[in-house]
Amino acid sequence: MSIYVTAAGILDKLDSKRGTIKSLCLADNVQDKKRTYALVCESLKYKEAISIIIQNTAILTQEKKHGLRPNLALVLIYDFLFGRGIQASGKFKEIIGRHKSRLQSELVRIKVKRKVKDNQDLVPDRIRNAVVLPRWVRINTLLTNKDQVIQTLLSMKFVESESLEDDLRQPNKSLTFRHDAHIPALLALPSNIDLHSNPLLINGHMIIQDKASCFPAYILSPPRNSVVLDACAAPGNKTSHLSMVMENTGRIYAFDMDKRRLEILKKMTRKAGCRNIEPVLGSFLDVDPTSQGYKDVEYILLDPSCSGSGIVGRMDHLLEAQEVEETKTATEETATDRLTSLSTFQMKAIRHGLSFPSLKKLVYSTCSVHREENEDVVQSILDDPDIAENWELEKALPTWTRRGIPDSKVTDFVIRTNPAEDGCIGFFVALFVRKNLSERTKRRCDEDGDAHVSAEAPIGSEKTSKKPGSGPARKNKKQKRQ
Numbered sequence: 001m002s003i004y005v006t007a008a009g010i011l012d013k014l015d016s017k018r019g020t021i022k023s024l025c026l027a028d029n030v031q032d033k034k035r036t037y038a039l040v041c042e043s044l045k046y047k048e049a050i051s052i053i054i055q056n057t058a059i060l061t062q063e064k065k066h067g068l069r070p071n072l073a074l075v076l077i078y079d080f081l082f083g084r085g086i087q088a089s090g091k092f093k094e095i096i097g098r099h100k101s102r103l104q105s106e107l108v109r110i111k112v113k114r115k116v117k118d119n120q121d122l123v124p125d126r127i128r129n130a131v132v133l134p135r136w137v138r139i140n141t142l143l144t145n146k147d148q149v150i151q152t153l154l155s156m157k158f159v160e161s162e163s164l165e166d167d168l169r170q171p172n173k174s175l176t177f178r179h180d181a182h183i184p185a186l187l188a189l190p191s192n193i194d195l196h197s198n199p200l201l202i203n204g205h206m207i208i209q210d211k212a213s214c215f216p217a218y219i220l221s222p223p224r225n226s227v228v229l230d231a232c233a234a235p236g237n238k239t240s241h242l243s244m245v246m247e248n249t250g251r252i253y254a255f256d257m258d259k260r261r262l263e264i265l266k267k268m269t270r271k272a273g274c275r276n277i278e279p280v281l282g283s284f285l286d287v288d289p290t291s292q293g294y295k296d297v298e299y300i301l302l303d304p305s306c307s308g309s310g311i312v313g314r315m316d317h318l319l320e321a322q323e324v325e326e327t328k329t330a331t332e333e334t335a336t337d338r339l340t341s342l343s344t345f346q347m348k349a350i351r352h353g354l355s356f357p358s359l360k361k362l363v364y365s366t367c368s369v370h371r372e373e374n375e376d377v378v379q380s381i382l383d384d385p386d387i388a389e390n391w392e393l394e395k396a397l398p399t400w401t402r403r404g405i406p407d408s409k410v411t412d413f414v415i416r417t418n419p420a421e422d423g424c425i426g427f428f429v430a431l432f433v434r435k436n437l438s439e440r441t442k443r444r445c446d447e448d449g450d451a452h453v454s455a456e457a458p459i460g461s462e463k464t465s466k467k468p469g470s471g472p473a474r475k476n477k478k479q480k481r482q
Contacts (some may be wrong), residue, residue, distance in 0.1 A: 046082050050074055066095055074121050159175065212422075236268040242268050255282060277479070301362075303365045310428075396413065413430065
């Protein structure tokens with residue numbers, strides 16, 4: 001099948017909202033994925049100018065009998081005027097050839113009218129100035145090490161990038177990588193890089209994972225030989241990250257209610273070389289915390305269902321402005337309708353997690369920007385005196401400067417991310433720790449795990465400002481009777 005027919009079909013599906021650019025271009029039935037992806041993205045960049053040219057030349061009307069439809073015309077005219085020229089013989093080349101002079105003259109007319117010299121100046125500002133996230137990849141130290149991966153990238157002609165600011169200003173620089181300042185073994189690559197055939201990805205030495213998605217496992221940082229529960233685990237990136245942090249020791253119970261998604265988790269974690277994961281089909285909420293095996297759970301990663309309002313589509317900026325606004329409005333309306341039920345579920349999940357008798361730490365995260373799912377949920381949990389008696393917040397990732405919203409009691413102890421400034425999806429993380437976690441146990445956690453997750457002052461030490469939930473302990477029933 002012609003690449004133009006394939007690309008036009010993908011654009012048709014995008015118009016009817018039957019997929020994303022990435023998923024459609026990387027589908028199994030797409031033969032030349034790299035070229036198709038580039039053709040679709042570039043055609044969308046110039047769609048506004050090409051649509052005017054199509055209208056002024058009346059090419060659709062004149063070539064209707066030859067099967068020319070709008071999106072097919074879009075990709076053909078893009079390649080003729082802005083790309084490498086028509087890369088095909090036969091009827092497509094003949095169609096463009098019959099209108100060659102008129103198409104070129106209409107392009108010149110648009111550039112004169114807009115007073116621009118370069119074709120790229122015809123790309124709308126909303127696309128040129130859009131926030132485009134880097135492609136984040138985590139080096140999988142279960143199968144390799146950072147030095148080996150870096151050497152492999154250098155042998156592929158990659159060069160090291162200077163800073164995040166450079167990446168965000170020039171997201172499509174060809175072969176660059178940058179070490180992340182916060183997460184070990186995390187690299188930023190260009191947004192438009194094609195990795196589907198990269199051997200590092202194929203053999204599991206690199207895992208595509210957004211930076212924000214790496215925070216939960218890194219902040220929880222369970223030591224070697226711990227017993228851990230990943231409450232909403234599929235598709236498995238955070239689970240395999242936990243396994244990596246634990247160096248494939250201990251045990252991780254990975255829960256998901258969807259059989260298909262759990263199979264994806266099994267496949268992904270197997271490829272990543274994880275040997276300490278026990279997949280469980282079912283709801284984490286149905287688990288008896290005192291039952292055999294689960295009564296020993298020491299650490300819980302809880303990333304429950306949320307509105308997803310922080311997710312930034314890597315190619316959203318290429319969609320029509322109207323489509324983006326419609327999607328945004330629909331998302332806001334959906335969030336408004338669902339926030340109450342979502343936050344109720346999220347609080348229920350946290351309460352259940354904190355009821356595990358051997359639990360030491362629980363990390364709670366969402367890819368939401370709404371305070372109702374983030375700071376308000378955390379504060380509501382700590383407002384429960386039964387929970388506040390035993391649990392408090394620890395300052396998550398002290399080296400991260402972007403904290404919670406300013407007017408919340410938990411602001412200084414939680415973290416948020418901002419796509420435009422942090423180069424990752426919008427995210428939220430809070431870390432609950434048990435109050436009676438002894439200094440000795442806590443020191444062991446930090447030594448065996450990573451001291452980056454410790455609070456500014458150890459639990460139990462004197463601080464001028466109280467941690468949320470760290471009010472005076474309630475008297476037990478015996479004391480009350482006295």
